[in-house]
Amino acid sequence: MIFLGLASNYTARRTWHHAFALGNKKDYDSLEQELSRRYNANIDQLSLAFSGRSAIYLALESFIESGKMNKGDHVAINSFTCHAVLEAIERAGLEPVYVDLEKTISGQILPNYSADALEEIAKKDKKLKCFILQNTFGFAVDIRRFEKVKKNNNLLLLEDLAHCTGRKYPDGREIGTVGEATCLSFGKGKSIDTIIGGAVVLRDSSLKLPEEFDKNTLRHRKGGDVPRASWYPVFGAIARGLAHVYLDKPWLGLLLKLRWIERSADTKLLVDTSIAYWQARLALEQFNSLKNTALREFFLVDNRDACLKELRRHGYRLEESWYEVPVAPERYYKSVHFPEKQNPNAVFFAQHVINLPTWYHSNRKKKQVAKAKKIIKLHELKGGR
Ligand SMILES: Cc1ncc(COP(=O)(O)O)c(C=O)c1O
Structure with missing residues (x-):
């Protein structure tokens, strides 16, 4: 997947x-x-x-x-x-x-x-x-x-x-x-x-x-924050395994309930706290191997729901596009009072955008991404409009 x-x-x-x-x-x-x-x-x-x-x-x-x-x-x-x-x-x-x-x-x-x-x-x-x-x-x-x-x-x-x-x-x-x-x-x-x-x-x-x-x-950051920050990739790996039997959502729901994970948009704004030393070490390692590649590829498709559904049938889980509304996530969008009339391009873009990951390196995964692109192309808006 x-x-x-x-x-x-x-x-x-x-x-x-x-x-x-x-x-x-x-x-x-x-x-x-x-x-x-x-x-x-x-x-x-x-x-x-x-x-x-x-x-x-x-x-x-x-x-x-x-x-x-x-x-x-x-x-x-x-x-x-x-x-x-x-x-x-x-x-x-x-x-x-x-x-x-x-x-x-x-x-x-x-x-x-x-x-x-x-x-x-x-x-x-x-x-x-x-x-x-x-x-x-x-x-x-x-x-x-x-x-x-x-x-x-x-x-x-x-x-x-x-x-x-x-x-x-x-x-x-x-x-x-x-x-x-x-x-x-x-x-x-x-x-x-x-x-x-x-x-x-x-x-x-x-x-x-x-x-x-x-x-x-x-x-x-120490003790109390550890499950979320350090175990997240492990929790994610389990979720991806469970996705094959459609149990990923209940699993993530349980972790949220236990407060072992947190939605990214709900990260706090704090000025008296910094990252943990182990996070600094990981960040430094990543800085040393940074590549000049885009974070995500994007496409504008005619009917995003239909396109995502088709992708899902072929084993692609690309629902978490950035961003599904002009000021994401959707659950906060109403409270933002975004001036849609003054920003029609952003409204249109957010309704039609679909993202593809750019970080898969194995040939097998790259071929899978290329296949997803072919599916997306069938739904793509001509000239990005
Ligand atoms: C463009 C942009 N800037 C800043 C942030 C803030 O990041 P953080 O979640 O670390 O506060 C985000 C988060 O998604 C973002 O998308």
Whole structure:
């Protein structure tokens, strides 16, 4: 079977390695040094964090405390994103401004907003002080055009690397080496995956970590969090086995009930807690073997339910597409009051998108993915419309 979960590609050895990984302060410090080297920032201007959303919140707070933004200012975000991004913005007392996805001249909708769309908003919205680029699925934007808009409108850039750690912009620069702040998520299924975790990197020398955040007193995740973070790949492997007899859902339901796992979108935003040493060690190993590949491939299909049903009949479980609504997950969507009329491309994209994993390496699995692609192609919208 082919699944969308990243850990479905783990060998038994890797799953075991994740479950029993050990680490120490040296691993934690080495990961911070790697971030400092990679994103060209001072070690005292960066920190590992509890989650990606905690990292985004800390970066935004640092903009506010340094006087570069005020509470109530606006932050431009992709109109096809995760609720986590919104949570961080709102917690910082800022307001999100959705920018609709780009539609090319040939009518194809892309998973990111364009520099032109950002410029149009920046010209009218005097409260807009910052924009977040997330390079959805790892598909990089034309950063040079964004840099012009940034300069012309005096905007701050926060690069959100949840989908794109290790990827490059078309001009060859690594994503995360351009803006004032770079935020990473090590959440489940992300480019660096330790199930929960993240990092904030302030790249502008005039910024410092917010006052409420004290690197020296951070609690490290221990005991109580262990089942979820370290055993998740094992639980996932069992779920995939049970999927053959349609018992995966009750199994995951039981784990949720026992609070041994948590839905990814429900990861907490914490500023007094960091990742565990063993997670730092795993993250560092993954940094050292990062490949410049997109996180997921995407296609727009005519009737997603019909396509997923057909795929399921052939042994593909691709239901957990990013994202099924413009601000995912669906269970929070209503409460977000997403302005659908102003963002028609995002609404359309979220209704029709289907994802394929990019991380299968064995020839047998690659052939299976190629077969899935053939099925998807039969349902594909012509020209991405
Ligand atoms: C684009 C994007 N940014 C940030 C995050 C936040 O990640 P975390 O769950 O680690 O808070 C997510 C989570 O899915 C995401 O999709």
